[in-house]
Amino acid sequence: MRISVDRDGCIGSGQCALTAPELFGQDDMGIVHVLPSGADGTDDPLVHEAQRACPVQAITVAED
Template sequence: MRISIDRDGCIGSGQCALTAPDVFAQDDVGIVYVLPGGAEEAENRLIRQAELACPVQAIAVVED
């Protein structure tokens, strides 16, 4: 699974970090990033829910 973040499109709502806190975090200005190793540890279901929770579709998940 590959997670792609559109950092320019992210508005910092934090829904991804609330949905999958082991995968996503926000930097000092609220822009999302993927935590190192987070995608390997988290359930795919949570990652997909975080993708859907993003109000601006700044997260894209692609199955390998």
């Protein structure tokens, strides 16, 4: 699965990083970024949990 994030849409709630801390991090402003472990794709099922947890649908997951 390929992860992409909408940094402009992210409101920094942190739900993704709480749900899947191996995949998502936040900068000093709380804005999301995909961590190296998820940057080249992932098979971690938590990515779906994080996607569902995001209150503004800023996370997109594309199936390989």
